[in-house]
Amino acid sequence: MELPILTLVTFAPLVGMIMVLLLKGESERGIKATATVFSGISLIFATFLLAIFDRTIPGFQFVERAAWIPPINVWYYLGVDGLSITMVFLTALLSFVAVIGSYGIKDRMKQYFALFLLLQTAMTGVFVALDFFLFYVFWEAMLVPMYFLIGIWGGPNREYAAIKFFLYTLLGSVAMLLAILAMYFASTPHTFDIVELASTHPFAPRFQMIVFLALFLGFAIKVPVFPFHTWLPDAHVEAPTAISVILAGVLLKMGIYGILRISFPILPDAARDFALPLAILAAVNIIYGALVAMAQSDLKKLVAYSSVSHMGYCLLGMAAMTTTGMNGAVLQMFAHGIITGSLFLLVGVIYDRAHHREIDRFGGLAVQLPIFTGIISLAAFASLGLPGLAGFVGEFMCFVGAFAVFKTIVIISAIGIVITASYLLWMLQRMFLGKPQEQYAGFPDMSARELVSLVPLQVLTVFIGVYPWPIIDFMDTTMESLSQFLRGAGL
Amino acid sequence: MSFVNVDFELLIPELVILLVAFAVLVLDFLISEERKKLLWWLTLCGTGLAVILTIRAWPTSATTLSGAFVLDPFVSAIKLVFLLAAFLVTLTTLDSRLLTRLNLGEYYSLLLLATFGFMVLTSAGDLIMIFIGLEMASIPCYVLAGYAYEDLKSNEAGIKYFLLGAFSSAILLYGMSFLYGLCGSTFLGEIGLAIGQSSQKFLVMGAFGVFLAGLAFKMTVVPFHMWVPDTYEGSPTPVAAFFSVVSKTAGLVVLIRVLAYFKQGFVALDIDWTLVLSVLSVLTMLVGTIVGVVQTNVKRLLAYSSIAHVGYLLIGICAGTRVGIESIVIYLFVYLFMSIGAFSVVTAVSRATGGEELKHFRGLNRKSPVLAAAMAIFLISLTGIPPLAGFIGKFFIFAVAIEEQLYTLAVVGVLTSVVSLFYYCKILKAMYFTDVEESELGPVSTSPGMRVGLVTMTFFTLALGLYPVPLVEIARNSVTLWLGN
Numbered sequence: 001m002e003l004p005i006l007t008l009v010t011f012a013p014l015v016g017m018i019m020v021l022l023l024k025g026e027s028e029r030g031i032k033a034t035a036t037v038f039s040g041i042s043l044i045f046a047t048f049l050l051a052i053f054d055r056t057i058p059g060f061q062f063v064e065r066a067a068w069i070p071p072i073n074v075w076y077y078l079g080v081d082g083l084s085i086t087m088v089f090l091t092a093l094l095s096f097v098a099v100i101g102s103y104g105i106k107d108r109m110k111q112y113f114a115l116f117l118l119l120q121t122a123m124t125g126v127f128v129a130l131d132f133f134l135f136y137v138f139w140e141a142m143l144v145p146m147y148f149l150i151g152i153w154g155g156p157n158r159e160y161a162a163i164k165f166f167l168y169t170l171l172g173s174v175a176m177l178l179a180i181l182a183m184y185f186a187s188t189p190h191t192f193d194i195v196e197l198a199s200t201h202p203f204a205p206r207f208q209m210i211v212f213l214a215l216f217l218g219f220a221i222k223v224p225v226f227p228f229h230t231w232l233p234d235a236h237v238e239a240p241t242a243i244s245v246i247l248a249g250v251l252l253k254m255g256i257y258g259i260l261r262i263s264f265p266i267l268p269d270a271a272r273d274f275a276l277p278l279a280i281l282a283a284v285n286i287i288y289g290a291l292v293a294m295a296q297s298d299l300k301k302l303v304a305y306s307s308v309s310h311m312g313y314c315l316l317g318m319a320a321m322t323t324t325g326m327n328g329a330v331l332q333m334f335a336h337g338i339i340t341g342s343l344f345l346l347v348g349v350i351y352d353r354a355h356h357r358e359i360d361r362f363g364g365l366a367v368q369l370p371i372f373t374g375i376i377s378l379a380a381f382a383s384l385g386l387p388g389l390a391g392f393v394g395e396f397m398c399f400v401g402a403f404a405v406f407k408t409i410v411i412i413s414a415i416g417i418v419i420t421a422s423y424l425l426w427m428l429q430r431m432f433l434g435k436p437q438e439q440y441a442g443f444p445d446m447s448a449r450e451l452v453s454l455v456p457l458q459v460l461t462v463f464i465g466v467y468p469w470p471i472i473d474f475m476d477t478t479m480e481s482l483s484q485f486l487r488g489a490g491l
Numbered sequence: 492m493s494f495v496n497v498d499f500e501l502l503i504p505e506l507v508i509l510l511v512a513f514a515v516l517v518l519d520f521l522i523s524e525e526r527k528k529l530l531w532w533l534t535l536c537g538t539g540l541a542v543i544l545t546i547r548a549w550p551t552s553a554t555t556l557s558g559a560f561v562l563d564p565f566v567s568a569i570k571l572v573f574l575l576a577a578f579l580v581t582l583t584t585l586d587s588r589l590l591t592r593l594n595l596g597e598y599y600s601l602l603l604l605a606t607f608g609f610m611v612l613t614s615a616g617d618l619i620m621i622f623i624g625l626e627m628a629s630i631p632c633y634v635l636a637g638y639a640y641e642d643l644k645s646n647e648a649g650i651k652y653f654l655l656g657a658f659s660s661a662i663l664l665y666g667m668s669f670l671y672g673l674c675g676s677t678f679l680g681e682i683g684l685a686i687g688q689s690s691q692k693f694l695v696m697g698a699f700g701v702f703l704a705g706l707a708f709k710m711t712v713v714p715f716h717m718w719v720p721d722t723y724e725g726s727p728t729p730v731a732a733f734f735s736v737v738s739k740t741a742g743l744v745v746l747i748r749v750l751a752y753f754k755q756g757f758v759a760l761d762i763d764w765t766l767v768l769s770v771l772s773v774l775t776m777l778v779g780t781i782v783g784v785v786q787t788n789v790k791r792l793l794a795y796s797s798i799a800h801v802g803y804l805l806i807g808i809c810a811g812t813r814v815g816i817e818s819i820v821i822y823l824f825v826y827l828f829m830s831i832g833a834f835s836v837v838t839a840v841s842r843a844t845g846g847e848e849l850k851h852f853r854g855l856n857r858k859s860p861v862l863a864a865a866m867a868i869f870l871i872s873l874t875g876i877p878p879l880a881g882f883i884g885k886f887f888i889f890a891v892a893i894e895e896q897l898y899t900l901a902v903v904g905v906l907t908s909v910v911s912l913f914y915y916c917k918i919l920k921a922m923y924f925t926d927v928e929e930s931e932l933g934p935v936s937t938s939p940g941m942r943v944g945l946v947t948m949t950f951f952t953l954a955l956g957l958y959p960v961p962l963v964e965i966a967r968n969s970v971t972l973w974l975g976n
């Protein structure tokens with residue numbers, strides 16, 4: 001029998017959760033070790049998955065299928081293609097990094113790590129599920145641990161942020177649930193099978209429009225697309241550091257992933273009709289997110305709004321429906337995951353020392369914290385799209401891919417790059433240059449644990465920036481077939 | 492009609508419950524104070540035995556008492572809900588704050604008599620039987636609501652429930668008398684036929700409308716829900732848990748059965764109740780959730796939540812299909828575990844902290860993480876978030892709504908689910924997010940019965956969510972009476 005590798009990647013953290021809960025007492029080392037090991041197992045299998053993935057096949061690989069609820073034709077159905085494999089790896093990587101980044105948690109750490117591992121299982125599940133019912137279960141199951149993680153271990157305004165996140169995303173999810181049910185009853189025979197619906201796409205154009213909009217509400221809140229973004233700054237800012245990493249690094253990707261996996265292949269006619277509105281929203285996201293980020297005085301808020309802006313690039317590349325654009329969107333998702341993940345970790349590092357995040361109250365930190373300054377500069381440059389670093393490649397491909405289709409919108413969106421550069425450089429200037437301040441003189445530079453969680457992400461950032469092909473190679477075949485399908489079916 | 496023909500075999504579960512009820516009542520006088528726990532065991536064993544007998548009788552489809560008593564798999568499924576509710580409520584009774592110092596002999600007896608009444612009601616095949624069953628169930632319920640006679644609120648709850656309950660029974664009876672007058676029979680089947688041939692369309696509508704209003708009281712459908720929050724708040728918590736499941740279910744079952752028998756007749760007269768039921772469903776969902784948002788007493792909050800859940804259940808009836816009734820059966824089973832579960836945690840917490848306000852739940856996670864986790868699971872399940880059982884219930888209900896193109900109901904249903912999350916989160920917030928002083932951290936002790944009950948209910952809330960196939964099969968196989976499709 002073949003190794004059920006996707007089940008292992010997905011459920012290893014869940015086993016870890018049970019182990020953590022079964023541990024006697026509150027032994028700190030035991031809990032940390034268990035969480036690290038099981039998150040690590042997931043990462044090891046995800047890496048193994050990358051190694052044995054066949055990049056020349058556009059369809060699904062490592063498929064696992066078993067009947068779950070036969071009376072309504074629901075299957076336990078897992079599989080990965082070029083789109084999801086990068087996301088699975090990103091999830092495993094960032095979760096592992098976040099587990100290490102969570103070692104500083106003192107209060108109720110048993111519950112913390114149990115919830116975190118549950119969250120990891122749910123997130124991974126979203127990216128590997130190929131049955132709508134299963135997909136929805138994972139999608140929703142994610143909300144509960146996230147609510148508690150923000151609400152218990154978050155910042156001063158955590159209760160508000162947690163409930164806002166929960167309500168907002170649940171609202172999107174239930175719209176999605178209705179859409180899923182509508183598709184189920186509109187298909188003959190009734191099915192929740194994403195692959196089958198994508199290959200037969202049996203729906204009438206009008207029906208597609210309605211379902212597309214309902215699904216879009218669910219996905220747009222997750223992305224988040226303007227004007228559904230207001231939960232994001234609250235949640236990202238109030239969440240504890242490691243959870244901000246996960247929110248920005250993994251959760252935001254689910255919106256784009258959902259559109260690429262579900263809306264585009266299953267509802268191609270509606271997708272084409274909505275391409276232009278999507279592109280316009282993308283431009284709004286890019287510019288608006290960047291402008292609001294510029295106005296922030298809180299470092300974490302700045303990074304949070306920069307996410308709104310950066311997800312706009314993904315939307316733009318995707319809306320173009322060209323191979324390059326969609327490759328760019330997925331690559332940008334991956335790059336944003338590691339770059340913004342590191343930025344949130346870095347915000348956590350400085351917050352642990354200074355206990356505030358006000359940009360203007362810092363100054364001249366480059367003298368006191370040289371290593372920290374080096375790493376945050378690298379991450380900020382990557383975020384603003386400096387060539388040679390990961391952020392550039394994704395953005396560039398999004399723009400190139402979209403230029404052929406939406407010339408004006410791309411030109412307008414390009415202003416976003418300038419604004420992004422200005423707010424990040426201005427932030428660096430205010431925090432790290434100028435006269436060193438005495439109150440920060442005694443701060444220790446990065447500790448070994450902090451470096452362990454950050455350095456791999458920086459190495460990846462540089463690697464993808466210099467030589468992005470290995471990553472693009474994973475998704476290229478899949479994206480090309482999707483792009484051909486979308487563009488071909490309309491003619 | 493001759494009672495010689497009574498097929499007592501069909502009545503075995505009812506008779507067991509009745510016997511145990513009387514046995515408890517008699518034994519209460521005979522045994523000494525310190526051995527009163529025996530009555531608790533007897534009640535548990537009696538309901539447990541009845542559960543087994545009901546399961547054994549499952550495939551049976553038969554009638555007796557000339558058709559006034561009906562037994563079929565659907566009826567058995569519903570009886571199982573009642574019996575499990577009585578069993579679980581008994582398990583958790585000993586932890587009740589209001590009941591601890593009272594003699595509980597009559598309490599168990601009343602609980603069993605109420606269960607007996609509801610079981611008879613479920614099996615009723617004619618109007619008289621419906622009324623007898625309903626009264627046999629309701630009168631013990633009024634007493635149970637006011638059982639904590641030293642507590643003013645419990646008194647208030649009992650009186651309120653009694654007055655409004657008696658009132659609604661009268662309305663129901665009024666409707667029944669019209670139906671009898673119009674159709675000349677009390678048997679549901681004959682009434683159904685007579686309706687079809689009747690020329691008095693508006694009288695039929697009026698009669699059934701009045702009948703429906705009486706039922707709506709029992710089902711706690713808005714705008715007939717006013718008694719619910721006060722009664723639930725004042726009643727001893729295990730009693731409120733019992734009401735939250737059983738009285739609604741009983742009303743729904745009568746409605747389902749009556750509609751099943753009358754359906755052809757209504758079609759012949761071109762009367763459609765779907766719109767009326769849909770409006771009631773929407774109102775019930777909206778009021779149950781929106782008014783629930785401002786509650787600060789957890790029992791009141793759960794009372795409003797239970798009202799909202801009736802709204803969801805009504806969607807299944809509005810669908811008017813076999814699948815709709817199946818989804819109701821599924822929903823009732825999952826609702827049974829999560830609702831009684833949530834009330835049970837309230838029972839345990841209120842004994843330790845002395846009340847049921849939100850503030851009494853503050854910091855529960857630190858006092859008793861297991862209790863808090865159980866409550867969290869029940870509440871999240873009530874919201875309808877997978878992979879818990881509540882999601883399966885709502886999923887099937889909404890699926891039926893979409894299938895039958897009841898889009899308004901589906902949309903209102905999902906939106907109110909989102910709003911309901913807000914008030915469930917108030918409890919979660921109090922338990923998890925609020926820190927309390929060290930001095931306030933008293934241990935929350937629970938009796939073994941409570942622990943067994945909570946473990947069982949948590950188990951089913953998780954298990955039915957992860958693997959609902961057995962439940963779906965039960966629902967599929969039990970719905971045989973529905974005449975449509």
